[in-house]
Structures are given as C-alpha cells and as structure tokens.
Amino acid sequence: MQLAVAGEDRLEAARAVDDHWARDLSDAERAATEMVIDLDADEATCPACMTTFKTGIDRCPGCGLRLG
Numbered sequence: 001m002q003l004a005v006a007g008e009d010r011l012e013a014a015r016a017v018d019d020h021w022a023r024d025l026s027d028a029e030r031a032a033t034e035m036v037i038d039l040d041a042d043e044a045t046c047p048a049c050m051t052t053f054k055t056g057i058d059r060c061p062g063c064g065l066r067l068g
C-alpha cells in the first residue's frame with residue numbers, strides 16, 4: 001500500500017492508518033494482508049475472497065481481483 005501525504009502530515013497519516021488497522025479490520029482481513037500468492041504453484045487462494053483456483057489466469061474467478 002502506498003499513501004501520499006504532505007510531509008508535515010506524515011505522522012498523523014501513519015497514526016490514522018495504524019488506528020484503522022487495529023480498530024476496523026477483522027482478524028480474517030488482517031490475516032489476508034499477510035497472505036502470499038505463489039503464481040508458480042498449480043493452485044492458489046485469493047486473499048480477497050478465499051477462492052481457490054488453478055493458476056495461469058489474470059484475475060480471480062471468484063471476485064475478479066487482478067493477479068498479475
């Protein structure tokens with residue numbers, strides 16, 4: 001994730017992101033951010049919708065998340 005803010009706002013922006021992370025995300029959403037998709041494996045699991053699919057496609061067949 002990238003967030004562009006004015007230099008003087010950087011600490012407040014970082015604090016707001018941390019607060020959102022701690023307060024508003026479910027355990028499943030936090031776990032999804034840690035997932036790694038191995039597109040060289042035969043199958044992968046989408047971190048957005050948890051659909052398991054055969055690799056070699058550009059988008060998740062479950063939710064359309066762009067994979068590459």
Ligand SMILES: [Zn+2]
Nearest residue numbers: 046049060063
């Ligand atoms: Zn998906």
